[in-house]
Amino acid sequence: MSLIGEIAKWADAHSAWMSDGARRLVQQQSLSESDVDDLHALIKLAAKLDDPSGRQPVRVNAGAIPSAGVAGSVVSLAAIREPKNLNAIGESESVTFEPVGLNVVYGYNGSGKSGYARALKRACSAREVEDIYPNIFVETIAPPGPASAMFEWVDSGMEQRGVWVDGTSAPSALSQIAVFDSHCARVFVDEQAEIAFIPYGMDMLTQMTSALVKIQQRLEAERRQAKFDRSQLEPLAGNTEVGRLISTLNRKTKPELVRKLATLSEAENDELNHLRDLLQNDVALKQAKQLRLFATRLESFNRELKNLSSLLGDDAMHKMREKFKELHALHIASQLAANAFSEGFLPGTGTEPWEQLLKSAINFAQIPYGDDQFPGPDGASCVLCQQPLSAEAHSRLKSFLKFLNDDSQARLAKCRKEVNEDWYQPVASAPTSNFAADKVFVEELAEKYPEMPARVAGYVGALRERQQRIIQMAPTRVIGELPPIPLDPSADLDEILEQLRLKIAQLEEKLTPEQQAEKAKRVLELEARLKLQPLIDVALLAIAADEWDSRMGDAIKLCHTGFLTKKHSELYEKTVTADLQRSMQQELGRVNTNSNY
Numbered sequence: 230m231s232l233i234g235e236i237a238k239w240a241d242a243h244s245a246w247m248s249d250g251a252r253r254l255v256q257q258q259s260l261s262e263s264d265v266d267d268l269h270a271l272i273k274l275a276a277k278l279d280d281p282s283g284r285q286p287v288r289v290n291a292g293a294i295p296s297a298g299v300a301g302s303v304v305s306l307a308a309i310r311e312p313k314n315l316n317a318i319g320e321s322e323s324v325t326f327e328p329v330g331l332n333v334v335y336g337y338n339g340s341g342k343s344g345y346a347r348a349l350k351r352a353c354s355a356r357e358v359e360d361i362y363p364n365i366f367v368e369t370i371a372p373p374g375p376a377s378a379m380f381e382w383v384d385s386g387m388e389q390r391g392v393w394v395d396g397t398s399a400p401s402a403l404s405q406i407a408v409f410d411s412h413c414a415r416v417f418v419d420e421q422a423e424i425a426f427i428p429y430g431m432d433m434l435t436q437m438t439s440a441l442v443k444i445q446q447r448l449e450a451e452r453r454q455a456k457f458d459r460s461q462l463e464p465l466a467g468n469t470e471v472g473r474l475i476s477t478l479n480r481k482t483k484p485e486l487v488r489k490l491a492t493l494s495e496a497e498n499d500e501l502n503h504l505r506d507l508l509q510n511d512v513a514l515k516q517a518k519q520l521r522l523f524a525t526r527l528e529s530f531n532r533e534l535k536n537l538s539s540l541l542g543d544d545a546m547h548k549m550r551e552k553f554k555e556l557h558a559l560h561i562a563s564q565l566a567a568n569a570f571s572e573g574f575l576p577g578t579g580t581e582p583w584e585q586l587l588k589s590a591i592n593f594a595q596i597p598y599g600d601d602q603f604p605g606p607d608g609a610s611c612v613l614c615q616q617p618l619s620a621e622a623h624s625r626l627k628s629f630l631k632f633l634n635d636d637s638q639a640r641l642a643k644c645r646k647e648v649n650e651d652w653y654q655p656v657a658s659a660p661t662s663n664f665a666a667d668k669v670f671v672e673e674l675a676e677k678y679p680e681m682p683a684r685v686a687g688y689v690g691a692l693r694e695r696q697q698r699i700i701q702m703a704p705t706r707v708i709g710e711l712p713p714i715p716l717d718p719s720a721d722l723d724e725i726l727e728q729l730r731l732k733i734a735q736l737e738e739k740l741t742p743e744q745q746a747e748k749a750k751r752v753l754e755l756e757a758r759l760k761l762q763p764l765i766d767v768a769l770l771a772i773a774a775d776e777w778d779s780r781m782g783d784a785i786k787l788c789h790t791g792f793l794t795k796k797h798s799e800l801y802e803k804t805v806t807a808d809l810q811r812s813m814q815q816e817l818g819r820v821n822t823n824s825n826y
Contacts, residue, residue: 232804233430237289239796240437244787245286246271250440252289254433260440269444276784278777304405305329307381307388309345314363314373316344328383346408348378352393354404361395382406431804434797438790445788452781457774461767464760471757478768480776487768491761501755504748517733518749523677524729526670531722533665534685538717540659541692549652549699550708556648557706559641587629596798603630657700661693678725684718691715 233255240251249271253264260268270280305328312318318341326332336342347359363373376395381388384402391400465475471490474482493501539545577583591603594612598605604626610617611626618626665671665685675682691714702708761768 232800233433236430236433236796236800241289243792244275245288246275246787247437248288249286250437251433252287254436255289258432260436265440265443268440269447272444272787273448273781273784275787276780278780278784303383303385304402305383306349306406307383309348309378309380311377311379312344312348313377314361315348315376315378316341316362317364318344348376348393348395349406350408351395352378352380352399352403353406353408354399431797431800434793434800438793438797441788441790441793445785448781448785448788452778452785455774455777455781457771457778459771462764462771465757465764467753467757469754469757471754471761475768478771478775480772480779482772484769484772487761487765487772490758491765493755493758497755497758501752501759504752504755520729520733523673524726524733526667527674527722527726527729530665530667530670530674531719531726534689534717534722535719537659537661537664537689537692538719540656541661541695541714542717543714545656546695546708546711549656552644552648552652553703553706553708556641556644559644560706591630653699653703656696657703659692659696661689661696664689681718681722681725684715684721688715688718 237248237251237255241248246268250260250264250268253260267284270282270284271286274280274284274286306326307328308323308325310323311320312322313320317339322341324334324345334342334345344361347361350359351361361376363376378393379390380393380400380403381390382402383389389400389402391403393399393403459478462475462478466472474487474490590612594603594605597612598609601609604612604618604623607623608617609623611622671682691712695711695714698711699708
């Protein structure tokens, strides 16, 4: 079986979407953006996410895969004759080849060289083909038929011939002929024009790897953007059966349970009304209940305010400024160390982008050179340009590794991560713009304590301004002087809460603990179920959203490229032995030695 055939068979056994990708790569040299879009949809389909466009995977067709031929057989092209509707080539024209040796086809522009090449690539199942058009200079009444030609070849000494018609299957023996021209060059020559032996078809795995990386990035962005907002369910939070259900709502929650909990029977409605009447007759208990609800919401309000203070208050800013000073000092030290590369090196050597490139090269070097320390043993090749390293180049890369492993560089990397994850990101994402979320509560707070909303608004506004200043300063790695902020009102809110608790305790002293537990708890349970009724659709959407998010996670896992890398290594080890590589290099050496150019 040919290498392309083996890869296609492996892809077909792996999954339907992988088989579809292999089909596209068998038919063409690379995957277009449209192909990536289709594979994106097919991977989601494999994770049980419907495609609005209704795309379905089309498995690779074994008949479209170039044949590897029978062991011991040798197929050589002998001639192309009787061309029809093949560009401007006349039907009496032909090209004859010597089965053994080098054939050179030459001629003026427009003499038909490209037309024969197009026919040859299509008949021989090349992975990069071009459209074939009839002679546009000949007027015909009826539209011309497809291009065709008689091919002659020699198979293990036996002369054979067969007709090829564009759009139909060509004689199978012709697929054993590898066609190489400027359009197919990428299969044999890399982007730096470095000639190396690359097994025909191995690039299919590389192409699929690149596509999966793109698709994974798209899926992750799509997943982030579609994150479900559960804030509408916050009024249901609490120590009730409904509150506990909402706090653990996920894809495993049965929708029937949600619907059942949101439905009160006639007997339960009567019970709730009866309990309300009993509680309303006790004025003190009613006042205590109202105050307790207000106190609970005030406590949540104050907690959110304290969270902002912990991120943007003066103490936090002092610690953050010191951390940025440490980062700035380490950055200066890194620059001083990088000055060693100022002369005789490319601009930017020693900077952060250069460090990332070097780290990637070090990681990749473990594949060909294993545990040998970067850049590899003596005589190793550069993992970037893949040319043999001179002693000077080997020494230079060793010095780069030493620079990267220097303690100052490690401390800089650690400090940079701490500043970003522990300080800057929490500060930059602090919800200062939409505080406070419960606008109705703010109005109620203004009724009871008129001065507090204005104080809180002024304080949060100052924190928001400080947040923006920090975002502007962060790229310089220096947190300068910040404008002062008003006194934090959370301490006054704590005092209000303490007063409320004392008053609630006084009001509830008239009820025994048993009465309070029996009546209040049951009312809370039933009222929570009533609150769930208008929000049942939101709760069901939250379940569906978690199911969708889980399936998106499954789709992202399908994009992990480890299995492709493993297969690539396996096939490369199988098809490119050291002897074959050495023979290839020797052949290239002879061509260069015998060249007159």
